[in-house]
Amino acid sequence: MSTTPAAPGSTALAPEIAARLKRTEDGLLPAVAQQYDTGEVLMLGWMDDEALHRTLTTGRCTYWSRSRREYWVKGDTSGHVQQVKSVALDCDGDTLLVKVDQTGAACHTGDRTCFDADLLPLG
Secondary structure (H helix, E strand, O other): OOOOOOOOOOOOOOHHHHOOOOOOOOOOEEEEEEEOOOOOEEEEEEEOHHHHHHHHHHOEOEEEEOOOOEEEEOOOOOOOOEEEEEEEEOOOOOOEEEEEEEOOOOOOOOOOOOOOOOOOOOO
16 A cells, blocks of 8 residues: 555546646545435545546545555445445535445444534534
8 A cells, every 4th residue: 555645647547637636735635425316425535646546447435544644445344335426526626526325334433424423503
């Protein structure tokens, strides 16, 4: 596994896609995973050019782990696979929306989503 994200342009990501991406200083884009048929927001992960390329070509979500400093394919160890249905780039080119068919929990805590355990009070 790599210990640093791939530099822009150093992967097999199509140049016309890579040119549209507006990355953070460390070469990453936030990638929101959403259940394709219900619209449920599942999690937020980070992708660089290589992770996006792997996601687009394998049909499985690949992320860059900022804490472990390596690529990881969702579900390889947990069995909680994200099968990719579509990938969209937002209007600014700085965020990805990955619509997936989630098997099992999306959150590392074992919850279905990363956004249902700690709702903040309004008003």
